[in-house]
Amino acid sequence: MPAVFFRSSNDAAAGWEKSLKELIPDLDFRAWPNVGDPKDIEFVLGWKMPPGALKDFPNLKCVCSLGQGVDHIFADPELPKGVQIMRLVDPWMAQAMSEWVLLHVLRYHRQAPEYEELRKSKTWTSLPAPDTASRKVGILGLGALGADAAAKIAALGFDTAGWSRSEKIINGVTSYFGPDQLIPFMKRTEILCCLLPLTPDTEGVINAETLAAMPKGSFVINSGRGGHVVEEDLLAALDSGHIAYAALDVFRQEPLPQDSPFWEHPKVDLWPHVSAQTNPLSGAQQVADAITKVFRGEAPNNLVDPKTQY
Numbered sequence: 001m002p003a004v005f006f007r008s009s010n011d012a013a014a015g016w017e018k019s020l021k022e023l024i025p026d027l028d029f030r031a032w033p034n035v036g037d038p039k040d041i042e043f044v045l046g047w048k049m050p051p052g053a054l055k056d057f058p059n060l061k062c063v064c065s066l067g068q069g070v071d072h073i074f075a076d077p078e079l080p081k082g083v084q085i086m087r088l089v090d091p092w093m094a095q096a097m098s099e100w101v102l103l104h105v106l107r108y109h110r111q112a113p114e115y116e117e118l119r120k121s122k123t124w125t126s127l128p129a130p131d132t133a134s135r136k137v138g139i140l141g142l143g144a145l146g147a148d149a150a151a152k153i154a155a156l157g158f159d160t161a162g163w164s165r166s167e168k169i170i171n172g173v174t175s176y177f178g179p180d181q182l183i184p185f186m187k188r189t190e191i192l193c194c195l196l197p198l199t200p201d202t203e204g205v206i207n208a209e210t211l212a213a214m215p216k217g218s219f220v221i222n223s224g225r226g227g228h229v230v231e232e233d234l235l236a237a238l239d240s241g242h243i244a245y246a247a248l249d250v251f252r253q254e255p256l257p258q259d260s261p262f263w264e265h266p267k268v269d270l271w272p273h274v275s276a277q278t279n280p281l282s283g284a285q286q287v288a289d290a291i292t293k294v295f296r297g298e299a300p301n302n303l304v305d306p307k308t309q310y
Helices: 014-025 091-109 112-122 142-154 179-187 206-213 232-239 280-295
Strands: 005-010 028-031 042-045 062-065 086-087 137-139 159-164 173-176 191-193 216-220 243-246 266-271
Touching: 005 014, 005 112, 014 028, 014 159, 028 191, 042 280, 062 142, 062 280, 091 142, 091 191, 091 280, 112 216, 137 142, 137 232, 142 159, 142 173, 142 191, 142 206, 173 191, 206 232
Parallel strands: 005 028, 005 042, 042 062, 062 086, 137 159, 137 191, 159 173, 191 216, 216 243, 243 266
Antiparallel strands: none
């Protein structure tokens, strides 16, 4: 029987092996560094593998990303041609991501940072009550994760819009789409939530120009990819007061370097890439189905288009 190889920079092999073998008892599951004969490997389950690692498997048919993002796979300059790329589409992950986004939307909308500052000075006072219906929230990216978050935000009564490559129809969510509608979308957005895939087209999408288009005192929430943000531009917008606060779960370099200004910035809520962690208990069924299909010579679900990289 062909083999599955597991390698991840932040996921435990033991949990995945246990969950997958409950579904495929005779599965030949190998985890780094125990590769065995590389010719046996037909399916790779991984996250941020070292560049060039995949070319060592001459019979590789499919690479499954341990998450929604696949930019780490396409970043490999030696990615074997013709290998199928798939991503996890897990309802558990969508729920977790929406929870994290909602946490910060509500935190900023209900003026939590301002009240925290008042508390420090032992000031007992009230701020003008915010109006949910007039608060304009915008979601960058309306894929599986973005659409789920947008629908949940809209259900709370926020004025919700989304921007994506093509038009999307989501109840209660105004659709902006295409390059020409990005700046108009940013101009109407007071709380921006980025859930885009990272592709050559979305690299650096949160930059000086797009941040300047947002209303003064707006908020940025990023749980997409660190590459979506031009970090110097966001820091400048925070320091100037144009952007009031930012909640960041992802960064260009992870772990975040000790000398990064984000660590101690007073207007940054910093998280260590945990907004929607991969869960083997919920994702194993989907991966097991993909392994079975690949070993039979069939195409698995949730394949990524190599042209668009999502």
